[in-house]
Amino acid sequence: MTTYKLTLNPQTGEAIGVCKDGVFGIPFDPANTDYQEYLAWLAEGNTPIPADIPPEPTCQELRATEYNLKSTGEQFGMMFDDRVNGTTAWVDWQDGIKAAIPKI
């Protein structure tokens, strides 16, 4: 039996097409004959399988994204400068990320 599964743009959540039988990626284009077949299938009263939803990123993943914006060498440099100058730039930067992305 033919199956159609909706597919989403994972970044916008917008439906962008359907996947037929797990193989054929069909766009929502009225000129595409596979899409026309899908519309006929819908008209027969069939329902597509819901789309896979991308999992929400965890707090650790979101923080890691921010941490990775500075290289390890750059962070060592910040710590060295803080030690020499008596500043807290590296700790402040870390605290800022933790405050912006609190644990859930």
Add this chain to the structure above:
Amino acid sequence: MAASLDGTNGLTFNDNTRMGTANSLGTRNILFNADFRINQRAYVSAATLAAGAYGHDRFKAGASGGDYSFTQLASSTQVTIASGKSLIQVVEDKNVVGGSYVLSWTGTALARVGVNSATPSGTFVVSPLLITGQTAGTTMSVEFNAGTLNTAQLELGTVATPFERRPIGLELALCQRYYYKEPASAYHMAILDGSADFPSAFVYHPVEMRATPTTVFESLLRFDYNSGSASANFTPSGGTTAYVGNARLGVSRKNSISNAPASSNAQRNGQWDVQLSFSTEL
């Protein structure tokens, strides 16, 4: 006499070939791959070809299937359509100017046509076949039944002219508007986005396709990317395919892979060894 000109046959050359109208000049044949030189899907001689499935480029099986046999040549290749089977080619509406057409071919197969977007119907007849009443901007379909077939030509006018032989590069480009398959192990610029479950491969089609194409992942191989401190890779598996793109530039995506690397939410660039095929067949 080198040539003659009269009001009935138009221009007749000394080898008895004729030009019936000025339409005989230039690109005449609106059938593509009509001498079976291009076989991107690698259809195997005498294999089962289910109704609606494609064999050589632009030719699909009729309602009862389309099995046929052949010995592939570099030049024109005759095919033999099996008993009870048929092959159909649908001509895109944008290539149909309307009026009278003539269909000619070599071989023992018989043909029938469907005009004005209809599927072929009626009695199969011998070559040449005169077609009238075709409306501009609607599809035409030709269907060949059991027998041998080669050098089919569908052209404007009422007089069948010699088969138009096009360069292989041109013929391939004409076919790629409707279907093409990448070489095996083709590297694509690619990204991992979101939670790294959704790798996308960027594609630039060799010619503008008829519509936004249906995409198939023919093979799924390694995705190489930089993890931030070192290179890494994984091989996607499972999940389903999806596609977003347009007729010229596509971004193909394989959704919800089952073994994505654990990672941060950062988007990563890489290269993806994947073979894709694209179809906008009619």
